[in-house]
Amino acid sequence: MTARIINGTDIARQITEEVRREVEDLKNLHGITPGLATVLVGEDPASQVYVASKVKMCQNLGIYSERIDLPAGISEAKLLEVVENLNANPKIHGILVQVPLPKHIDEGKILFSIDPDKDVDGFHPVSVGRMVIGEPGFLPCTPHGIQVLLERSGIVTEGAEVVVVGRSNIVGKPIANILLQKARGANSTVTICHSATRDIGGHTRRADILIAAIGKPWFITADMVKDGAVVIDVGTNEIGRTPEGKRILAGDVDFASVKEKAGAITPVPGGVGPMTIVMLMSNTVKAARMAAGLG
Ligand code: NAP
Numbered sequence: 001m002t003a004r005i006i007n008g009t010d011i012a013r014q015i016t017e018e019v020r021r022e023v024e025d026l027k028n029l030h031g032i033t034p035g036l037a038t039v040l041v042g043e044d045p046a047s048q049v050y051v052a053s054k055v056k057m058c059q060n061l062g063i064y065s066e067r068i069d070l071p072a073g074i075s076e077a078k079l080l081e082v083v084e085n086l087n088a089n090p091k092i093h094g095i096l097v098q099v100p101l102p103k104h105i106d107e108g109k110i111l112f113s114i115d116p117d118k119d120v121d122g123f124h125p126v127s128v129g130r131m132v133i134g135e136p137g138f139l140p141c142t143p144h145g146i147q148v149l150l151e152r153s154g155i156v157t158e159g160a161e162v163v164v165v166g167r168s169n170i171v172g173k174p175i176a177n178i179l180l181q182k183a184r185g186a187n188s189t190v191t192i193c194h195s196a197t198r199d200i201g202g203h204t205r206r207a208d209i210l211i212a213a214i215g216k217p218w219f220i221t222a223d224m225v226k227d228g229a230v231v232i233d234v235g236t237n238e239i240g241r242t243p244e245g246k247r248i249l250a251g252d253v254d255f256a257s258v259k260e261k262a263g264a265i266t267p268v269p270g271g272v273g274p275m276t277i278v279m280l281m282s283n284t285v286k287a288a289r290m291a292a293g294l295g
Contacts, residue, residue, distance in 0.1 A: 001228065003262040004153075011152045012145075012274035016061070019281045023062045026288060034288035035064035036094040036120065036280075037086045041079065041105070042072035047098045054096065057277055063284055064091060076105045080113055087115040093287035094120030096280070117290060120283035123170070131174060134181045138283050143175035145275025146211065146232055151185045153264065155209065155230050162188040163203050165220070165252075166213030171234050175211055200224070212252035220253040228263035234272050 026032045036058055040051045051067065058065035068082060079101075086095045095118045101107045116126035122140035130137030139147075150157055162179050166172035172192060179188040188209070193200050204210055204224040212220045213234035225231060235252025242248060251268030259265050266272055289295065 001261070001263070003231070003259040003265040005259075006149060006153045006230075006232075006264055006266045006271060008145075008149055008266055008271040008274045011149055012278045014152070015148065015275075015278045015282065016057075019278065019285055020061050022285045026285065026292075027062070030292060030294065032288055032292050033062070033064045033091075034094070034285050035066065035089075035092045036096065036284045037066045037068060037089075037092045039068045039070065039079075039082060039086075039095070039097045041070045041074055041098070041101050044100070047100075051098050054277060054280065057281055058284075061281055063281060066092060072102050074105075076109065079105060079110055083110060083113045087113075087118060090291075092118065093291050094118055094280075094284040096121055118287055120280060120287055122174070122283070128169075128174075132177050134183065138286070139178060139279075140170060140174045141276045141279035141283065142171050142234065142272065143178055145279045146175050146234070146272055147178050147185055148279070149232070149266065149272065149275055150209070150230070155264065157185060157209065158187045160188045160208040161191070161206050162209045162211065163191045163193065163207035164211045164213065165193045165200065165204065166211075166215070166234070167192050167194045168213065171213035175213070179209075214252045216252055217250035218252070218254040220258060222254065222257035222261045225258050225261050227261055229261075231258055231262045231265040232272060233266050233268050236268060236273060 038051045038054050055065050055067050086092050095114050097110055111123050116124045119127045119138050122138040127138045157179055164172050164176045176190045176192050179186050180190045191203050193203050201224045205226050207229055209230045211232045217237040217239055231253055233251035233253040237250045238247050239250045240248040249269050
């Protein structure tokens with residue numbers, strides 16, 4: 001059997017068009033322009049690329065964007081002041097502080113200073129708490145993107161055995177919590193594996209849906225996958241550069257062998273990756289609607 005390829009690029013494009021229409025409706029019907037502020041501290045090249053792509057996506061969708069670039073040596077107090085100003089700015093509905101921050105700044109303190117109503121990254125403890133108890137709020141973008149990818153690919157999560165490998169706060173834990181909820185597009189039986197798990201293959205081979213968020217290229221091999229399983233590969237591991245300097249990426253799944261055994265699989269690139277930024281735009285629109293009392 002050769003697996004169906006889940007095309008994240010196509011699904012992300014569909015959602016982009018839906019978000020574009022929502023932005024237009026907000027403007028035309030309510031006179032509201034959603035606004036996203038991106039805060040970048042220092043000159044980390046990867047962070048610069050991420051922030052630039054978020055700004056470009058905002059421009060593409062008609063979302064107001066404010067990019068704030070700050071020197072690497074900025075003090076924690078000054079950065080807190082920047083966030084406080086954005087919290088109070090009515091044109092800004094979502095705030096994204098690009099991580100990692102320089103070592104002298106307490107990342108948690110900065111992220112927790114963001115107004116939870118503007119926490120479009122979904123990393124604030126208030127957002128995390130809402131997610132865990134199943135209350136409406138902002139879901140973190142990559143895990144929410146995975147849930148949407150599954151739904152739009154017609155994959156039934158209800159009652160499914162889901163095994164997540166990886167327990168990070170940005171992918172593993174939130175996707176496990178999202179799929180555990182007693183809700184549409186969720187309601188799964190979830191197992192989380194990590195570096196102290198004994199016999200990972202024993203767990204992964206039971207999975208109807210296997211989600212790999214490990215950060216190790218080709219970690220999941222065909223012998224770890226059940227026949228016909230859905231395999232979601234979150235890994236984006238740089239394994240080299242092209243002569244033009246473009247990053248060459250590998251997933252956490254050994255795509256070549258696993259696609260011969262799985263029922264459906266996401267490629268890298270072009271699977272989970274494109275969903276993250278679209279979900280950020282969607283959260284920004286949601287924040288603007290909430291701020292206007294539109295639900
Ligand atoms: P992370 O914070 O490094 O977490 C990795 C997790 O994998 C940890 O829970 C770790 O276990 C577990 N792990 C590591 N080695 C293991 C092993 N040998 N056996 C079992 N578990 C092991 O990584 P992350 O931020 O979740 O990211 C994971 C991958 O997804 C990376 O490749 C990253 O680039 C990618 N990613 C992609 C997107 C996107 O596509 N938009 C977004 C975010 C991340 P311990 O907790 O025990 O250390």
